[in-house]
Amino acid sequence: MSGKKRIIFHVDMDHFFTAVEEREHPEFKGKPVVVGADPKEGKGRGVVSTCNYEAREFGVESGMPISRAWKLCPEAIYQPVNYELYAKASSEIMGILRRYADKFEQWGIDEAFLDITLRVDDYDEAEILAHEIKREILKNEKLTCSIGIGPNKLVAKIASDFQKPDGLTVVKEENAEKFLAPLPVRKLLWVGRKTEQKLKGMGIKTIGDLANYDATVLAETFGVMGTQLYLMAHGMDRSEVEERGEVKSISRELTFEEDTADFEIVFDILDKLSREVHRDVAKQNLCFKTVTVKVRYENFETHTHGKTLPFATDRLQYLQKIARKLVQDWLRPDRKTRLVGVRVSNFVSAEKQKKLT
Ligand code: TTP
Ligand code: MG
Numbered sequence: 001m002s003g004k005k006r007i008i009f010h011v012d013m014d015h016f017f018t019a020v021e022e023r024e025h026p027e028f029k030g031k032p033v034v035v036g037a038d039p040k041e042g043k044g045r046g047v048v049s050t051c052n053y054e055a056r057e058f059g060v061e062s063g064m065p066i067s068r069a070w071k072l073c074p075e076a077i078y079q080p081v082n083y084e085l086y087a088k089a090s091s092e093i094m095g096i097l098r099r100y101a102d103k104f105e106q107w108g109i110d111e112a113f114l115d116i117t118l119r120v121d122d123y124d125e126a127e128i129l130a131h132e133i134k135r136e137i138l139k140n141e142k143l144t145c146s147i148g149i150g151p152n153k154l155v156a157k158i159a160s161d162f163q164k165p166d167g168l169t170v171v172k173e174e175n176a177e178k179f180l181a182p183l184p185v186r187k188l189l190w191v192g193r194k195t196e197q198k199l200k201g202m203g204i205k206t207i208g209d210l211a212n213y214d215a216t217v218l219a220e221t222f223g224v225m226g227t228q229l230y231l232m233a234h235g236m237d238r239s240e241v242e243e244r245g246e247v248k249s250i251s252r253e254l255t256f257e258e259d260t261a262d263f264e265i266v267f268d269i270l271d272k273l274s275r276e277v278h279r280d281v282a283k284q285n286l287c288f289k290t291v292t293v294k295v296r297y298e299n300f301e302t303h304t305h306g307k308t309l310p311f312a313t314d315r316l317q318y319l320q321k322i323a324r325k326l327v328q329d330w331l332r333p334d335r336k337t338r339l340v341g342v343r344v345s346n347f348v349s350a351e352k353q354k355k356l357t
Pocket of ligand 2: 013014015016110
């Protein structure tokens with residue numbers, strides 16, 4: 001690895017689906033807009049995919065039942081999900097972003113990480129580059145985005161979320177801890193609702209609380225995840241920006257900080273990885289037929305093992321159950337596990353799937 005300190009961008013489009021809708025329908029501008037299921041005058045089922053910032057003022061948010069959104073804001077403009085349209089905008093945006101980076105990683109439909117270390121001399125130049133990117137996306141795509149600049153992916157991602165919409169937040173390595181400290185622990189990648197509650201019970205609410213906590217106790221309480229949480233709370237993250245091809249599969253894997261013989265830890269992490277994969281699948285409105293898991297032992301021997309379903313699904317429950325079952329066959333009491341991963345592939349669009357069933 002080169003000795004040069006990394007500079008990473010995280011780019012996240014603002015209220016993406018609704019922003020594209022506003023671009024296509026200029027008459028929507030300035031009004032609350034919701035993209036998601038049909039509200040059917042408050043009787044509709046299904047959820048909000050996203051809403052613009054005007055609708056957020058009324059308390060509407062992603063993932064909320066559409067019936068509740070209707071109650072909060074009946075006057076909003078409700079649009080069905082037009083996935084093809086957003087996918088086209090996404091691929092144009094990704095095309096622009098890719099040219100600015102030495103290493104590029106698309107993350108879901110409207111986010112990307114860019115490693116620009118070799119393109120700039122310092123953070124000042126990085127900031128100029130970020131403005132250039134924002135200008136080009138606005139000019140060519142008529143859309144705004146928020147950019148976070150940091151020493152690694154974790155800090156960059158949290159920074160991009162810091163001033164939305166149309167934000168630009170720069171966090172240098174020496175300021176990372178101070179920047180993170182007042183934010184709620186939920187902002188860290190691995191902290192789900194359960195972990196958040198457990199941390200709260202320990203008196204840990206902010207990332208700063210976590211950073212000041214005894215690392216040994218964290219490791220005892222949360223296993224390998226505890227150590228990772230502690231490092232992240234100090235703004236540390238060594239993961240690389242990794243190029244991925246066209247979305248033919250969605251996957252997550254994790255190398256444990258320490259090899260483990262504890263099956264429960266492996267299953268726990270596998271469930272979390274499945275949840276993340278599922279979130280991406282849902283974001284892109286896809287159904288999958290194939291689930292593949294990967295297990296690497298302490299001696300680097302690696303096995304991948306898959307199962308193809310007779311039908312396509314988007315259910316988290318199935319994904320978690322199949323992934324567990326597949327991994328179970330490969331866990332050995334006499335061998336520690338170094339890495340575990342889960343991948344889904346063989347996609348069908350959810351729309352198409354609905355028409356089939
Ligand atoms: P996000 O980037 O999470 O949200 P956003 O771009 O709408 O808003 P923000 O300005 O806060 O970034 O997700 C990107 C798109 O993914 C979003 O426009 C719609 C879709 N999506 C869903 O369909 N369901 C969900 O639960 C979420 C969170 C997003
Ligand atoms: Mg976004």
